[in-house]
Every structure is written in C-alpha cells, then in structure tokens.
Amino acid sequence: MKKALLLLGCVILLFSSCQKAKKQTPLMTYIEEPHSFAKPNEAVITHLDLDIKVDFDTEIISGTASYLINNNDASEIILDSKFLEIEKVQADGTDTNFKLGAFDSQLGNPLKIAIKPETKRITVFYKTTDKTEALQWLKPQQTADKAQPFLFTQGQAILTRTWIPIQDSPQIRVTYNAKVAVPAQLMAVMSAENPKTKTADGVYNFKMTQPISPYLIAIAVGDIAYKPISNRTGVYAEKSMLDKAHFEFSDMENMVASAEKLYGKYAWEQFDVIVLPPSFPFGGMENPRLTFATPTVIAGDKSLTSLIAHELAHSWSGNLVTNATWDDFWLNEGFTVYFEMRIMEALYGKDRANMLARIGRQDLEEELEGLKDSPNDTKLKLDLNGRNPDDGMNSIAYDKGYLFLRTLEETVGREKFDVFLKNYFESHAFSTTNTEKFIKYLNENLLEKNGITFNTEEWIYQPGIPENQAIIVSDKFEQVESIVQDFVKTNNIDQEKTNNWTPQEWVHFVRNFPEDMNTEQMQLLDSTFNLTNSNNSYIAMVWYEQAINHDYHGNNVDEKIETFLTEVGRRWYVSTIYKAFKRNNKTDDALVIYKKARNNYHSVTVNTIDAMLGFVSE
Incomplete structure (x- = not known):
C-alpha cells in the first residue's frame, strides 16, 4: 500500500511538473526586435476588447483596452504606450500596480503591469492626448463636404501605441472586438466587420475574428455613407465623393476574383475601401476588410487604381503573412508590388503592368541615387535598430523587392513560381515570418527542389542591384x-x-x-x-x-x-x-x-x- 501511495505521489508530482513545464513554454517563440518594449515570450496579448468614446470637442479618445493574455509564469506584462494618459490598470478585474518606464522619443514608454502566474485578463483605463501621433482630427473645412469633422488613424509602423496601449510589434497577432461611441450624426468604421448605415445613437460594435498585427487596427469617424460594388466589395466616402469613388473603384470585385485565381481564396470575407480626406499621408493603407485610400487616386478614368490592386494584394502579403520585424519590411512590400503587377496584368494587359513596373524601376534608381552615401540602406534586409522604422519604408523595400521576385520568376518560370507563392501564402497564413525563414523556405520549396542556383544572398544582404536583374521593357514608353x-x-x-x-x-x-x-x-x-x-x-x-x-x-x-x-x-x-x-x-x-x-x-x-x-x- 505504501508503495502504491508512493508511486501515486510520484505520478502526481511528475504530472504537476509536466503541467508546470508545459505552462512555462510559450505557444510560439517571438523574435527580439528593437521597436517594441514588449517581452512576448514572457507574457503576450491574444485578444483585445476595446471600449472607447470619441470626443471631437476635446479631440480625445478615452476608455478601456482589455486583453486576454498568455502568461508564461510571468510577474509582469509589458505594453507599448506613447503620449497616453494611463489612469489605472486591472488584472482579472482587480486594481494592480503599473509603471511607465523611461520615455524614448521614438518608442514612447514601456507600460509595466504587475500580474500573477494565473492572470488571464488585464484592463487599461486610458486617454489619448494632444500629442497622439496616430490620430488626425480634422475640422469640417478640411473635409470634402465641409460640414462635419473627421477622424482617422494611421498605425503603421509603430503608431498604434499612441492611441491604444498595446504590444506594438508586427509579430504579435490579436483578434479584437470594439465598442465605439461617436457623435450621432457621424459613422464609425474599423478594420473589422463594419456597419453599412448609421446607428441612431452613434454607438457601433465591431468584430475582427482573424488575428492581425497591431499596426492594422484602425478607425475612421466621419459623415460617410456606403455604396456596394458586389456582395463582398464596396466603398465608404463622404456624400460628395461617394459616386465618384464608386465609379473609380468599380473593378474591385474583378480584382479580388483575379487575385484569388493567382494565389488562393481571399481570407477576410469583405474587401471595402474608404476614401479619406486629402490629408491622409499615404496612397493607401491595407487595413484588413477596410482599405484606407487617398482621394488623389480619384482621377475619373480608373487610371490610378493600381493602388487598389496593391492594397488588395496586401490581403495576402502583409496581412495574411506578415513581416516579423520592420527590418523585414520588404517581405510585406516587395511581394505586394509583385502581386499588384500580376493583378494589373490579368485585368488590363501586360503593357499596362510593364508601364507601372518601369515607373517603379525609375523610382528605384532615384532612391539608389539618394542613398548613395548610405549603401547599407539599399539592402533588402535592413538594420533599423535605434532608428524609426519609417526610414525603411521606401522604394528599396517596394521596388527592389519586386525586382528580386520578378527576376526569380523569370529564372524558374512563371508556372513554378506561382505554385511556390500560392503554397507560401497557404502554409504561412495568419502568421509572421522573417527574411531568414523565407530564404530557408525558398531554398527547400523552389530552388533546391528544381535544381536551380540563384544569388539570393546577394539580392537580400548586399547593397545595390545585382547584375542578373529582370529587364522591364515597355514599347509604349520607348x-x-x-x-x-x-x-x-x-x-x-x-x-x-x-x-x-x-x-x-x-x-x-x-x-x-x-x-x-x-x-x-x-x-x-x-x-x-x-x-x-x-x-x-x-x-x-x-x-x-x-x-x-x-x-x-x-x-x-x-x-x-x-x-x-x-x-x-x-x-x-x-x-x-x-x-x-x-x-x-x-x-x-x-x-x-x-x-x-x-x-x-x-x-x-x-x-x-x-x-x-x-x-x-x-
């Protein structure tokens, strides 16, 4: 009996030790990266419940950000915060200690929150401030209709932390729900399931059931309306812009169908575009389910809609398969430019695609000239430690990345390359990767498999453009x-x-x-x-x-x-x-x-x- 009890005790002890060991092993291993204070291998967020009020009079967003967390027996979890007023923090519904670490001009502050090994949820009560960088509050005269104010966010690369305290690293993926209260005469939309009409009380509820990186959490609030193009595509815009935008982007459903034929099913159910006021800083931003777009693409003849093809392509390269760090930004953008060109070729012919590619090649030459005194910045794999990741968001990532992939395609043949890319997106769906992992996957699944030698390392780790580059020809340009x-x-x-x-x-x-x-x-x-x-x-x-x-x-x-x-x-x-x-x-x-x-x-x-x-x- 004593032996049986002893044996049982050993089994229980062994089981509890295994359980403890299992608990201390994170679900995945995260890469240390220089643009976030978070330590996700110790404790990581997995789901966000956002409950906020948007106040145009004070130009402040206030409310709570509540997170489900995976905790590897940690005593604290660290979020990124910049220019936010943190009022209090709770762990599993009880007030807990928190501390804002030293301020960094680029990264902001680490928000260190005391937790226990069994903590499952943390809640941060906070407000934005007049220094918040992601938000742009617009007066009525700065909008198209000039009747109501407008608000939009821009989170990429590391600005989401300026309107939500969060682990602001691209390798971290979260699902989210949001409750947003806005003035009753306005509509709120997010990178999530969206309303098609205004509510009576100005309260909107959102769901994003697929895990996304924090830089893709976005919101826009304004006097906007929706007009469908198909059952899964449509446009939001101010009233004076709605019909123009609807005409300009009327090929969106055809773009989605063409993209699916190339590289697999669209994974986000809805692909809508919102046309923002002209102060929006980019051509477009690929926020899942709701691309943000500049009105400068409204030309009246659909001639600048390659931008929409580009943002659509991000639904695979960037949103579905995401660069793990901003040093790997070319994995987002080089692939997206390549995919954009393939969509444009499928819809409008090779001449149109090659003209766009030639313009990109010219942009690349201009960028190379501008960076001649800093040749390391012309590498695809960057080292942005101590720098703003925006420094790497230029033609090198976009157009050198594209040229690398086009040269690969011409080397191995389009048919094999398409199979490779489709499998790449499918096998890495809803995950992040970095340059080294991509090279390994490329070697194993394309180059070695087909007995092909290619100077991948030179393209990625050396400055400038290798000699074996694809030559883009356009008879029309000549x-x-x-x-x-x-x-x-x-x-x-x-x-x-x-x-x-x-x-x-x-x-x-x-x-x-x-x-x-x-x-x-x-x-x-x-x-x-x-x-x-x-x-x-x-x-x-x-x-x-x-x-x-x-x-x-x-x-x-x-x-x-x-x-x-x-x-x-x-x-x-x-x-x-x-x-x-x-x-x-x-x-x-x-x-x-x-x-x-x-x-x-x-x-x-x-x-x-x-x-x-x-x-x-x-």
Missing part, C-alpha cells in the same frame, strides 16, 4: 521617349500621338524632360496640354516637380503648387515637390508654403518634411 527627344530638337510635337496616352505615359513623358529644357519649351508644352491645371494628381505632381527644376513660372504654376501642397497631404506627393525645392536651392520658398500647409498634414508627413527642410516649430 515611343514616349522618342517624342520627348523630337520635341527637344524641333520644338514641335504631334498632338495626335498623345491623344490616347494613359496617365502613366504622361508621367513618363514629363519625368523624362532633359535638364537643359528651357522655360520657353516648358511654356509651349503647358500651353499645348495645360499641364499646370491637370486634374490627374500624379501628372500634376511630376509636372510641378519639373516646373521647380526648370525655374518655370508660367500659367500661374506657383499658385497651383502652393494650393496643391496646402490641400494634399499624401507624403509621397508633397515630399517629391518639397525635395525639388530643396534640390534647386529654393528651401526658403518651400518653407513659406510649408508653414501654411503644415497643420493640414498628418504627423507621418510632418515628421518627414520637418526633417527634410530643417523646420523647427516655434
């Missing part, structure tokens, strides 16, 4: 270049040859003006084609850049440039123009405009232009 050359020689241009040009051809035409083109020639082109008053924002942007480069002041172009910079907040567009001012020793002229325009820009754009122009706020 014809455009010929017309530019003829014009420079003769001051004549055959307008009939330009009658059916796409905006991409016009952009290529303007971008290829030689440095010695004189102001008389600029005036002649402007008089012939009225480029200063172009309704296409992309054409206008490159024309304004050339006007500054060539010291051209005709047709009220200076006033048009100022209006453009004051009304448009898309970072790529405004930074291109401010950069032209700086390059041509006209920084003082740029600063005069910037001081007027700065308050209309999101913090993402402000930070870029402040640094570019050396602006210090008074």
